[in-house]
Amino acid sequence: MASDPEHEQALRGSGYRGGVVAEEQAQTLLQVLNLVRSGSAVTRPDLVRSSELGRAVITQRLEQLIELDLIVEGDVLAVPRGRSPRGLQFNKLRGFVLAADIGAQGMFVGLADLAGGILERVYLPNDISTGPEETLKTVIAEFDKILHNRQIFDVHLWGIGISIPGPVEFATGRAVSPPIMPGWNEFDIRGVMQDRYNVPVWIDNDVNVMALGELRAGAAVDHSDIVVVKISTGIGAGLVSNGVLHRGAQGSAGDIGHVKVSDDPTIQCRCGNTGCLEALASGWALARRGAELAARGESPFLAERAELRPLAAADVVAGAVSGDRASVVLMTESARLVGDTLARIVNFFNPSLILLGGRLMLAGDAYLATVRNIVYSRSLPLATRELVIAKVALGERAALHGATALALDEIFRPAYFAAWAGENRVPPVLPTEGREPRVTEG
Structure with a gap:
């Protein structure tokens, strides 16, 4: 193979010299690795068919990945005709x-x-x-x-x-x-x-x-543009665009709990502003409002619980499940405010899937139904044509x-993989203030 022009060109352009992996090479290494990791390719011929890389490049990348112990060759596989190839497996227990x-x-x-x-x-x-x-x-x-x-x-x-x-x-x-x-x-x-x-x-x-959990192993596996909302002590959203988590410039994208939903200056949020969604619809807000209703005698259910300990969101959820009218009203108001906020996101972002999770979703399907009705009624028809709104599939997992x-x-x-793969070491630690990165032999 040494005289093969394709092989020689691959060696010249690989960037692999004495344990060094260039980022460009890391891209193709990961391409081969991910085909095996995903099960899309289980033999060398599969890799050639499934990728746009030449046979010589495939061979070289496999050798490197086998040396890194990230891919292992298994038993010879039976095929209808031709030479029987060895199976390839991702070594998931490498680390x-x-x-x-x-x-x-x-x-x-x-x-x-x-x-x-x-x-x-x-x-x-x-x-x-x-x-x-x-x-x-x-x-x-x-x-x-x-x-x-x-x-x-x-x-x-x-x-x-x-x-x-x-x-x-x-x-x-x-x-x-x-x-x-x-x-x-x-x-x-x-x-x-x-x-x-x-x-x-x-x-x-x-x-x-x-x-990320729902995208990798839950209800969002087959979706590329999703919004995952957690309605618990606070309220926040995770945004996935074209299959990639969108964090924004500093990492604060999706903080919908602090969208203004009321002009009432007396509704104080823990962030210091007034009228935030979180100050009216989150778990801590429901606990506060439930305590007020209990104190006024408007909810015997919550009043009874308040005698034992400070009320929590779980008490309002339990009240709604048991049919306590005041608790049902609080949960319905929360769902309406969340739905109204999500309708704005749907018009702006146009996701194919919205998943709701968090403690408040334990109240049953009524909360989800209210959110759905608000979103579908207040969003553009094109944006909701194929929109699915459901609960997270993995729950607390x-x-x-x-x-x-x-x-x-x-x-x-790729860039990070390139930093450690050529040395066949576990990844170096990330720099922190006042500390130098270190590398542990692997």
Whole structure:
């Protein structure tokens, strides 16, 4: 093959010299890898047919991926005629990623393989208002337990994905003025976790991560333009455009909870503004308004619960499910406001799918039906012609799948992949303020 002009040209243009991988080469390496990862190609002939790369380039890229232990050759496959090829498999156990979905009152922590399969999933109660040190201490303790139980050490751990319930500047992984996270503003989450595990860490807000989960393993698998809305303690939206999560310039895209929906100056939001959607329709708003109704004797159901402890959104949801009239009114008003806000997004963004998730969706189908009616009645006919509005398919599992996808998407991003693949090492940690990136031998 050395005299093959196609092979020689591929070698000259590959950028692969002594362990160095150029970004252009990383593109074709990932093209071959992703065909095998997705199951679109299971043999070398499949790769030639499924890609626009020449046979010699395919051969070279496969050799590199086999050397990286990302692809392994399996048994000889039986074919109707011709030489029987060996099967190709993505080595999903080449590395692992840790994931954490940190919520306002609890967290899911887990371990996944390189194919995104969740191998371990644990729920832990946690009050995020205790601050970042205590919360991350809980995350680290559970991560350590998972790694110890599975006997997976740093050499196998490739990255960590974390979601938090507040605005995140994606480039730095820091929360910025999060309304329900006292003490978290500008806290160096990434630095703490990278110092502990010496692998790269990515952080994003919970609804973006939920959108990634639904896109990779949920109801949005076959959609390219979607809006995922989380209606819980707060309200936010994850936007996916042409199959790619849209974060915006700083990472704050989709923060619909702070769209103004009322001119009443007395409706104070936790962000400091007035009239926000979150101040009227979110879980914390419903808890506040429910407490007011209970105090006035307008809801015996809520008044009875308020005698035991401060009311929460879950009490209003339970009241609506049980038929308590005041709770039903509160939930209906919330759904109308959310639907009206989503109608504006539909007219502007034209998604094919809207998915609703979060605690308020536990109230049953009435909430979803109200949102649908508002969106369909207040959006342009063309924008709603094929629009589907449904609940998230993965439920509370969505964010953990998404946190896993968050890490894997970045690890296998061409520019980042090029930075580590040629050295056959696990990815270097990301730079944080006052710290130098390090590399762990793999």
